Each structure stands twice: as structure tokens, then as C-alpha cells.
Amino acid sequence: MNFKEIFLVLAISVAITITNAEYVSYDQYKVYKIVPSSDTEVQILLDVQKSNQYLFWSDIVAKNSDVRIMVAPAKQVEFEKYFESVNIPMRVVIEDVQKLINEQLQRPATRSAKYEWNYYLSLNEIYAWIDQVVEEHADVATAVTIGNSVEGRPIRGIKIDFKKQVNPIIGMIEGGIHAREWISPATVTYIINEFLTSSDPEVRFMAENIVWHIFPVVNPDGYAYTFSDNRMWRKNRSRFNHTSCAIYGLSDDISNGIDLNRNFGYVWMSIGASDIPCAETFAGHVEFSEPESRAIANYVNTIKNEGRMMYYFAFHSYSQMVLVPYSHVAGANVLEAPNYADMFEIAVRGMDKLKAKHGTEYEVGTSAEILYPVSGSSFDWVKGVAEIPIVYLFELRDVGEFGFLLPPARIIPNNQEIMAGLIEMEKVTRGLGYYDIVSGGERAVASFVLFVLALVAAM
Template identity: 40%
Template sequence: MIRYLLLLALAGAACAEKARFDNYRVHSVLPESEHHLRFLRELEENNDFLFWNDVRAVNASVHIMVPPHKTAQFQEIVDFVGLKSEIYINDVQKLIDAENNNPAARSGIFGWNAYYRLNDIYNWLDSLEAQYPGVVSVVVGGTTYEGREIRGVKVSYKAGNPGVFVEGGIHAREWISPATVTYILNQLLTSQDPAIRDIAENYDWYIFPSFNPDGYEYTHTTNRLWRKTRSRSSSLCYGADPNRNWGFHWMDGGASSSACSETYAGSSAFSEIEARSLSQYISTIADKLSVYLSFHSYSQYLLIPYGFSNAHISNYDTLMDIGKKAINSLSQRYGTKYVVGNIVDVIYVASGGSMDWVRGEYGTPITYTYELRDTGRNGFVLPAEQIIPTGEETLDSVLTILQEARSVI
């Protein structure tokens, strides 16, 4: 009984208050040996500190958030192992407060100078259907644990086009992803640039700004740094990682069976209703898809399948070739530098992702996962002033991918 009351109290507190990150720091730590890597992987598994990026390789920095009350403990650990550490973010709360302070966010007029709530995005999608009759149609790709729609749009100027699927926001805290996806959608409808008009009108687009609406809303109302879904099992911890839950090589490395882990793969493949219902939706249009693009943040990578293995897939050379051209296009406008490669080669093993499932299940030829800006100075909390530049440079690269894809699909 007492435990039950305690649980209720905890649940109540979680609803009532917004998590604050006053004086939380993000340290960039540099592993210089295999021993360092093993140590950092173990530290991550303990869930004592929130890791903002992955433990990848020797000389690839790892970003770890340290609460003020754990500063001494963290310093002791770093000193003991002999890790070099530098402060990247001095106060996470200050960054969060400044991130979205543009009053436009509360004006109800949708745009790209602020980050918007789910309903603002959905209302905007609905308005597009009214504004572009016969071109834009609202589609529902699935349902969430808390009963929200997973709403998207189909954009089609004519019959018989090859299909492009655009997925945003599967990880809740990566706000630049839905913002970039809606930016691209808006450009497809409004740009007068002949090259953009060409890809807009000669592909059919299936665009979903948020694959994880419950999580996204939770990052607005309660915890800015939430990543997972909001499902509840018997465990004390909520949610699973919706990008470790898809049923192709599920739990085949780089995913956790511990419910409290940030990369918890779920109790079974497609245990999460979001991944399950979206997979069913994608199945209905899979024969029309030539391209699948998934948007995450952060780290500035352009990734190709698979996440469970770095064995070369059948068109590895083509995807690498197009990918290199795409990141070159992306760098032209603002000098933003990306790295292209197989997920395992660039980051680390990560199984159960949506792109792996689409590729594995349907053999969709052109598949990429973006890790958008930045490289860690703001991390997930990218200031709203960067939405438009990020959208512009990303669209430059999408244009290249779709132009190049024509010769191979």
C-alpha cells in the first residue's frame, strides 16, 4: 500500500512540474583508448548520467550531462580513469530558456522562427489541405499510446510519381527534426525555384513531422530532454526507444533490454503502438516508395543502412556516392560539415531502427538517416534562430539526393 501511494505521489509530481536543469553541465569527454571506451560504455549502462550522444570510437568525443549535485562524483570518475574533459554547455536550463523565447511560438501563426507544439503543427497540416486542394491530403499514419493521431500529409501533383517518405521526430527531444521537416514541406509547396518545383511535382511525398507525438508533447510540457515513447509497462520507467523497436534484426546490438535505459528496445519488436501502426501504414504504400528519409539530431551525419551491421548492402557504393554529393551540397550555403557513412562505421551498432526495417522489409533503394545540427555546443537544444538555416541547407542536400536518385530508381 505504501509503495502504491509513493508511486501515485511520484506520478503526481511528474504531471505537475516541469523538469528543470539549472546548472546542469554538458561535458565533452575524449576517450583515448579502448579502455576508455569500455569504461564509458559501462558508465552509460549504469544510467547515472544522461549521455547526449553515443560512445563511438577512440578520439570521438562523448557528451555527458552532469547535474550540479553530481559534479564531484563526475570529476572523481574522470580523474580516476584519466579522461580529458571540457565543458560544452555550462547551464542547460539557460540554454532551454533561450531556445524558444521567440513570442512567435505562442502567436498561433505557424512558421520557422520558433518551435511549435504538436497541435500547431497539425493545424498547419490541415490548413495546407484546404489551401492546396487536390495536391495536399492529410493522412493518418498511426495512433499513439496516449491516443493521439500520428498525422502527416501526402503531396502529389500528378499520378504515377515515385514516392518519397519523410519521417521526423521519432526521438522526442530532437526538436530541429520536426521543424526541418515542416520547412521542407513548406518549400515544396511555395518555392518558385525550378529545381525545387521539379522534385516537388515529380515525386509523391509522404511527410510525417512527428513519429512520436506523445514524447514530443511531453518535451514541451514536462521534460525537454525526453527521448522515448510514453508507454507504461509494469516497470517504474516509462517508454521505449521507438527507433530500437522496429521488427528487423530487433535487439541485434546497440539496444537495451532494461526498461530504464534511453535505448530500451521495448518488450518485443513493435511493442510500441507508434512503431507498430506506422509500420502497418508504410506497408500499404511501400511498393510506391523509392526513397526513405529519416531526420534526427544531433551530430551532422548522413547515415546509410544497416544499423546492426556494417556489411555493405547491395547498393552501398551508390548510396555513398550520392551521400557525398549531398553533404557537399549541404555545406555550400553555411559551411556546415557532415560525415556520410554506414551507421555502424560512423556511430556504433544500433538495431531496430525504422530505416533498417524499411530497407530490410521492402528493399527501398534510397534510404538515409540525417543527424542534423549541431555537433554538441547546443546539442538537442538548438536555438530557434537556426531552424531556417538548417532547413535551407538540408533541403539543398535533399534536392541533390532526389536529382541523383533519378538515374538509379
């Protein structure tokens, strides 16, 4: 066979694998950790990343950043030899990726009727859970669909409104925009459950005085695909830009899909995003090309007219960080975001309370400062275009020990500390004067005082 024929056979075998919809095996795949310590080392890593021969768990490479690279068994010798030859130290942090995937897919032998966050739910299970929760709390919870995905799946969530006030304070929570970050939907469903069922007075306060719009999986096609086909899938499942990725040594399904968190129309495609369909950070051919990103933006624009929209939280993993907008600015330029100093303080104080729970440390800053510069993300758009005051992107547990493959036993502690952080953040925001929440009794007194004042003025 000549080269062309071999290529064809390879392409066909890849195509067969895809149409058979087998779950991609990561048997014996290793994850390496490399921390580039100079600009030269960064350049070497960037060239390796551009070759697309290996799967980078970290989207972007920067000096002193913790870069995790997943390598197929057949390529491990070549990979290790290359980094030895250029004198860059590396270390294996995960010996067998598939072993961790299997652990994540495990279900407890006996499961209670109610979900207890001791395993990861599939998309259908999350949607069934939403139906169950809405039925049990029909007086305060409503099921909401904000649109459909590329493959026609509904993007579903819950609106929680305890007091049915006119002009309420409003918050929105987004989960699962990146398919493989399974801890994100597991956190967001937990927040819904806490808001509806917790007896903690602080949780009750936050749940009942703010109208919440919460969406555990805004990329339903991608999330379903991580259960059916490929655990490491990140993007949506758009086929618009389908090209062969074989020249990169990647299966062609890699070119399907757009990174929804690079597709939003705020400084779109300016930095930290790719115009190559085979890249994990492919931003799409135009801003808002995807129905999922459009659905989120349209919904934000709708609900912000229904009251005072104060909050937008997006949940990702991993790194243990609270990212403050805007993701493309660092240094003195962070002040481009209105109320940056307040957002920073609110997050730092929130993360103190988060740490008090289980000792977990989160870093706070813009993405460009503490991770890498990025453009076209949902939360930057919410801040920069929708002009919502308090906006964050959370990178949940861990810092790379398991990465995207966080064991089920760590879901609950992760969720508990996030709740502690969120409660404090709401308190600090209120303390800084962003809004006031008055109890029913206080409101009655206030309107009586206004009534008397009006009478006096009329006299």
C-alpha cells in the first residue's frame, strides 16, 4: 500500500469506530505534568500542542503554568524521549486514564430513590431528576427550556421563585458548557437541591430572596456524548465545520463541535481561541454561530428585564479558581471591568469561607492573570454586554490529581464548600450595597411610612 492507501484505510477505520458509537477506550493512556519555566520551553510546548499529536488537558500553555498532557500508549516512548532530548522535566500524574473513567462510571450497588450525589448522572437522568424536583416543589419551582441544541436536545433547567415579588433580585447559574467537566452539572444540581430543601437559615435566605434560574447542562449534546462515545469530549456537536483531523493523528470526530465558551459575542476570537476546527478551543466561524450560546444570551436578555439581575455564575473544572471578568485582561487593565475591585473582594471573602469547610484553596483573579487569556466566553459576555454586576466563572476541584476524572466520593465535599462560598459571596455583595433585602414585615412598615409621608406632603 502506498501512503495514500494507508491513509484511506486509517480514515475508514476511524469512521467505522465513530459510526459504531463505541465508547472510546483510554486504556493505558497516561497523563503527564510539565511546567514550562522559560519562554523557550513555552514555545516548545506550544509547537507540540500545534502538532495535535497529544491531548492537552490544559487549553493553553503559559510560563510556570501546570500543563497536563494525555498520551496514547503507542506514543508514550516517543513523547518521553522528545522531552528528555529538549531537557524539559515531566512527570506521570495519571498512570491509566481508563481506570479513572471506569471508577467515575460506577454506580453504588444500592441506590436510594432520591439522588445523593454519590455518583455522576447522565443527561437523561438529570432531566428526569429535574422533572421529579419540579413536581415535588411545584409551588416554587418551574421547569424551563431555553432552547435546543444542535442535535435537537432541549436545554433544560429550573426557575426557583419563592416570593413572586415584583422587580426581584435575579441570579442565573450555568453548568456543563464543557462536556467533560462532569463535576459542574453535579455541583449545579446540588445547588438547586440546597435552595429547595436545605434547612440552613443562610441557605434559606439566599434561596428565598433571590429568583434563581439554574441550568445544569447547557451543552446537552456534548454531555450525552461523554457518556455514549468519548469521555474526554469538550465542545458541542456541531458538524458545520467538519473537516478531517487525520493529518494531526486525531480521529475525525474531533473536528465536530465548537467550544461554546469561545463562541460568545464579546471580544470574540481575539485571544485564547482557535479558528482551527480540530482544536479544542475552536470558536466557530462567527460569534454566536451556535444555538446553545444564542439560547443562553437570549435568556439572559429576557430575564434581566424581569427584575434586577445581579448574579451570573458559570461552573467549570478543574483548577480551583474563581475567575473574575474580563478573561483577556491582566495587570492594570483588569480595571476595564466595572466594579472589578468589588468582584475581587467578594470572591476572596467567599473563598475564605469555602476554605474553612474542608481546607480547599481557590485562587481569585482574571483568567489572563491566573490561568491564561481567553475571549468569547459566556461570563465575559454577561458582564461586558449584558452588564450584569456580579459575574464569575468557577473552576471546581481539583488541581490536576484527577483533573476531569474527579472520583464520585469527592462530589459532596466539593459541593458543600461551594455552597459555603456562595452564601458568603451573597452576603458580602449585599454588604457592599448592591441591593437590600427587606423582610415582609419591614416592607409593610416601609410602605406605611411612605403612605404617612405622602399624606403629610399632601397636607
